[in-house]
Amino acid sequence: MTDTAxxxxxxxxxxxxxxxxxxxxxxxxxxxxxxWLIVAYLGSLAALFxxxxxxxxxxxxxxxxxxxxxxxVTVLSESVYRDVALxxxxxxxAVTLIDICLAFPIAFYTARVARPRHRPLLVVxxxxxxxxxxxxxxxxxxxxxxxxxxxxxxxxxxxxxxxxYGLAAVITVLSYLWLPYMILPIHAGLEQLPGNxxxxxxxxxxxxxxxxxxxxxxxxxxxIAAGSVFTFSLSLGDYIAVQIVGGKTQLIGNLVYSNITxxxxxxxxxxxxxxxxxxxxxxxxxxSGALNSL
Amino acid sequence: xxLSRPARIALRIAAGLGFAVIYVPLTLVLVNxxxxxxxxxxxxxxxxxxxxxxxxxxxxxxxxxxxSVKAALGAxxxxxxxxxxxxxxxxxYRFFGRESISFLxxxxxxxxxxVTGVALNTAFRAVLEPFGVGLGMFTVVVGxxxxxxxxxxxxxxxxxRRTALSFEEAAxxxxxxxxxxxxDITFPLVRSALVAGALLSFALSFxxxxxxxxxxxxxxxxxxxxxxxxxxxxxxxPVVNVVAAVLVLLSVLPIYLAQRLSSDTAGTSRI
Numbered sequence: 001m002t003d004t005a006x007x008x009x010x011x012x013x014x015x016x017x018x019x020x021x022x023x024x025x026x027x028x029x030x031x032x033x034x035x036w037l038i039v040a041y042l043g044s045l046a047a048l049f050x051x052x053x054x055x056x057x058x059x060x061x062x063x064x065x066x067x068x069x070x071x072x073v074t075v076l077s078e079s080v081y082r083d084v085a086l087x088x089x090x091x092x093x094a095v096t097l098i099d100i101c102l103a104f105p106i107a108f109y110t111a112r113v114a115r116p117r118h119r120p121l122l123v124v125x126x127x128x129x130x131x132x133x134x135x136x137x138x139x140x141x142x143x144x145x146x147x148x149x150x151x152x153x154x155x156x157x158x159x160x161x162x163x164x165y166g167l168a169a170v171i172t173v174l175s176y177l178w179l180p181y182m183i184l185p186i187h188a189g190l191e192q193l194p195g196n197x198x199x200x201x202x203x204x205x206x207x208x209x210x211x212x213x214x215x216x217x218x219x220x221x222x223x224i225a226a227g228s229v230f231t232f233s234l235s236l237g238d239y240i241a242v243q244i245v246g247g248k249t250q251l252i253g254n255l256v257y258s259n260i261t262x263x264x265x266x267x268x269x270x271x272x273x274x275x276x277x278x279x280x281x282x283x284x285x286x287x288s289g290a291l292n293s294l
Numbered sequence: 295x296x297l298s299r300p301a302r303i304a305l306r307i308a309a310g311l312g313f314a315v316i317y318v319p320l321t322l323v324l325v326n327x328x329x330x331x332x333x334x335x336x337x338x339x340x341x342x343x344x345x346x347x348x349x350x351x352x353x354x355x356x357x358x359x360x361x362s363v364k365a366a367l368g369a370x371x372x373x374x375x376x377x378x379x380x381x382x383x384x385x386x387y388r389f390f391g392r393e394s395i396s397f398l399x400x401x402x403x404x405x406x407x408x409v410t411g412v413a414l415n416t417a418f419r420a421v422l423e424p425f426g427v428g429l430g431m432f433t434v435v436v437g438x439x440x441x442x443x444x445x446x447x448x449x450x451x452x453x454x455r456r457t458a459l460s461f462e463e464a465a466x467x468x469x470x471x472x473x474x475x476x477x478d479i480t481f482p483l484v485r486s487a488l489v490a491g492a493l494l495s496f497a498l499s500f501x502x503x504x505x506x507x508x509x510x511x512x513x514x515x516x517x518x519x520x521x522x523x524x525x526x527x528x529x530x531x532p533v534v535n536v537v538a539a540v541l542v543l544l545s546v547l548p549i550y551l552a553q554r555l556s557s558d559t560a561g562t563s564r565i
Contacts, residue, residue, distance in 0.1 A: 237406020
């Protein structure tokens with residue numbers, strides 16, 4: 001026990017100082033990460049959105065730092081941008097609805113029907129593809145939908161071909177990519193559902209369907225809303241999957257991407273569209289209290 | 295809920311179909327890396343190990359793999375430090391703005407990658423270029439670390455919530471100082487959560503493409519960027535198929551390990 005003797009010196013004194021001053025400890029803990037996240041990250045985000053109020057010289061493509069709303073007027077008034085923005089929101093809504101329909105039976109099975117012994121294994125089975133490479137998952141669908149690929153082979157006997165690349169393919173791939181994000185919260189919600197509520201409902205004479213609509217659905221709704229935050233916002237910002245399977249389809253992310261080098265202020269203004277929609281969506285979901293179950 | 299027998303069977307079938315939908319594309323990628331047909335037609339006319347051999351000798355893919363590993367290691371290191379510091383601050387102290395920290399941490403991963411990417415790109419060019427630091431490995435690591443912090447933070451804070459303070463108080467009563475307590479008590483308690491967070495953050499960084507596109511500059515090519523830029527080249531298709539298969543196998547591993555290490559975590563989701 002000699003090393004704890006007063007002779008331990010500087011380290012021990014420093015430890016004492018830290019121990020007596022919780023505020024000092026706290027500021028040491030917080031300074032580095034907050035510098036990184038607030039100054040570096042939020043700072044660059046703020047700078048980007050400020051640059052949306054600048055313009056680009058059409059001739060030299062240099063950014064001119066004079067404040068105006070031109071870019072936002074362009075984004076809102078030009079039909080190309082409006083159409084693409086609406087299409088992007090439509091795709092995000094479609095993906096969310098498809099994922100709810102696909103995820104619910106799977107989550108219901110893993111949380112309530114499967115034997116309790118098997119449940120952890122099933123959760124891992126959902127988690128694993130969630131972490132598999134985004135790019136590879138999109139690439140897998142590129143292979144499936146390619147000419148002479150799996151889709152053509154499956155649809156061949158029915159006398160048709162696979163859907164090929166395009167808007168339908170984009171919706172399919174995005175639904176596939178974000179499906180686990182929907183299954184997991186619904187699974188968690190269903191798992192926490194107290195069994196005695198279901199028994200009580202049955203004792204009071206409700207049949208399966210009635211129990212489902214009056215007991216299960218209202219209690220699982222926050223989980224569905226939580227899952228939809230992911231499916232909706234991840235779809236809205238995507239542009240890679242669109243490039244891989246979208247054919248000529250364009251979503252808002254592609255427009256941002258194609259404008260970056262030539263007209264950064266316009267790209268920034270376009271980028272505010274998904275961010276604004278996502279923030280509005282988050283606020284709406286928060287009102288329903290679903291964010292607490294994230 | 296007392297489900298009727300037909301309802302049970304229907305659910306079972308629906309879930310089975312759902313799992314099939316989840317796993318068929320991934321399996322297809324694995325099988326396709328052996329497909330003898332260069333254009334990846336289905337069903338495969340035959341199987342071959344040729345492409346694996348070819349991929350093994352592909353310099354581009356190999357260089358990209360090392361770049362990815364280096365970037366992921368760097369980002370994991372930084373996010374381990376930052377995420378742990380934040381988790382301790384949020385869980386152990388009360389301060390102004392504490393509630394918004396968890397929101398702030400999620401932001402880099404919740405906002406569209408392209409927005410984060412462009413923002414970092416313009417900031418790097420404005421701030422770093424005057425110092426002679428161009429876009430490159432350093433900026434990739436910084437960009438990745440920004441969104442990897444959240445997984446470490448979530449893992450560590452979940453662990454801290456479940457560990458009582460009484461061990462540390464007992465150690466302090468017995469005369470241990472702040473550093474000894476951390477070394478002998480706190481660190482062992484959170485160690486496996488740190489490993490799980492590190493694995494997940496490595497996986498997250500290894501797989502990232504959007505932020506990488508904007509922070510990488512012309513000379514740096516990570517594996518996802520390599521795959522993406524070679525995806526449409528017919529000559530490279532077989533090698534891309536093998537790399538894709540390797541990525542599927544590699545991504546499964548960290549998840550499996552993280553799951554084993556830390557049951558409270560692996561965040562039920564990525565976020």
